Amino acid sequence: MTADDDSAGPELGPVDYVVVEWAGTQPTGEALPYLMDLIDRGIVRLIDIVFVSKATDGTIAELGIGELGAEFAIFDGAATSILDDTDIREAAAALEPGSSAAILVWENLWAAPFATALRNNGGRVVASGRIPVDALLETLDAIEE
Structure with a gap:
């Protein structure tokens, strides 16, 4: 296959989403430089971002x-x-009333060549997930004891 041959489809990395909630307030922007650094270094590609609020009566509004x-x-x-x-x-169903949130969807560009090679070789993801940081730290602490 040549670089011009895209019969296997485009080179794509895994796509993730996250919903980040701020209880009783709106985001301050403190985390933005870290997100922009990931984007600028080509580690992730932001696909979509939406900001929402959930009123105390449960009404959802896009910000x-x-x-x-x-x-x-x-x-x-x-x-x-x-x-x-x-x-x-x-x-928004996961949000507490009186909060706001950012919903982000991004592509993990760092993994695109690996993921493409797996697809080209007949591989496919059959399971995926995240280990919560607190659970990992607890396990590591238990191993050290």
């Missing part, structure tokens, strides 16, 4: 970038609409 502060202007126009209303409602 505009302009409502969040100047530091969030970098995301103006970044939303791709991959996340539709159903996705947003489902994500």
